[in-house]
Each structure stands twice: as C-alpha cells, then as structure tokens.
Amino acid sequence: MSDHITLVGNIVGDLEQRTTRGGGPVAAFRLAVGERRFDREKGEWVDGHTNFYAISVFGDLGANVLRSFQKGERVILSGRLRLREWETESKRGVSADVVADAIGHDLRWGVSVFRRAAKPQPAISPSPAEPAPRAETDGDGWSLPGASLETDAGGSGEGVERARAEVGVAAGETGRVETPADATPF
Numbered sequence: 001m002s003d004h005i006t007l008v009g010n011i012v013g014d015l016e017q018r019t020t021r022g023g024g025p026v027a028a029f030r031l032a033v034g035e036r037r038f039d040r041e042k043g044e045w046v047d048g049h050t051n052f053y054a055i056s057v058f059g060d061l062g063a064n065v066l067r068s069f070q071k072g073e074r075v076i077l078s079g080r081l082r083l084r085e086w087e088t089e090s091k092r093g094v095s096a097d098v099v100a101d102a103i104g105h106d107l108r109w110g111v112s113v114f115r116r117a118a119k120p121q122p123a124i125s126p127s128p129a130e131p132a133p134r135a136e137t138d139g140d141g142w143s144l145p146g147a148s149l150e151t152d153a154g155g156s157g158e159g160v161e162r163a164r165a166e167v168g169v170a171a172g173e174t175g176r177v178e179t180p181a182d183a184t185p186f
Helices: 058-069 159-166
Strands: 005-020 023-041 042-057 076-088 091-103
Touching: 005 042, 005 058, 023 058, 042 058, 058 091
Parallel strands: 042 091
Antiparallel strands: 005 023, 005 076, 023 042, 076 091
16 A cells, blocks of 8 residues: 655755666656745745655656756656655654656746657567557558548548547648657557
C-alpha cells in the first residue's frame, strides 16, 4: 500500500544522475513546494511555509527528466510518498521521499515543447520469416485510429476529407507535424 501525492513546486539544486543496482537510470532532485497567500492587511502576496521533498524518478522517465529539467524550473508531478525517519549524532528528523510516476513542466509559468524520445533499438532483430509489425500511416508517421486516409470504396476521396475534418485540418493544409524518422505513431 502506498500514499499517492501530487506536488507543484520548484526544482531546488542540480539534478543528480544515479543508477540502480541493475544499471537503470535514476534522476534525483529536491522539490520545494511553497504556499503563497494574499495578506489582506498588507495588501500583498506573502510566502508561507515551504516543504521540501526528495524526488526519485526511475527508468526511461528518469532519463527523460535528466534531459528535460534543470534547477529552478517549476514542475508538477504525481507519485508515491514515503516518510522516512533519520538520525545523526546530533539530530533526528523525518524525510519526505517521493517516487515520481509522472512529471512535467507547470505551464502556468511558461511554455514547453514536447519531443518524443527515440525508442531503444532491440538487441535482436526479427527473423526474415517474421517481418516487424508496421503501423498504418499516411507516410509521415502519424495516423488516426480507425480512419483511413485512402479513398473510400467509391473512389471519391471522402475518406481523406473525413479524416482531415476529424483532426481539424482545413482543405489545402497538409496537417503534417515534423517528427524524427524513428518516431512511432501514438
């Protein structure tokens, strides 16, 4: 059983790259989650209490975090909370650790650009008797589930126009999105 938590805060310090015993990537950083409230007496916004969380992000998500975030950026994350007691010779306390399941930029404070990460290539290639599965696309790496861009049985081309209408692409526009050659459709 675990406690799920959603946090919105700023990355404090530089991100650290660590590895699991099995060699998998781990991103580790601290997140400051502060409270801001409006003080009616002063007529201004004031800072309230700030909580600090130790964040760990494992696997491909951790590798993407290391490439995407840096100190000072505001993020929103969802993960599993674990409170851990600690003690030194002079102090003792409780640390709030979170293992992130999902993370992204907080778009209230800026803009972000999404770029699909390249999938690692399989170590063993498929045998010639078994061709690799191939997604049906219109040649640019993108497709609509359940919609064919080919002409319908009557040959009128309505299939293309219907698919364009479903994604909001006006006639005359290509509707193409630049993608890396190794990107796969959703």
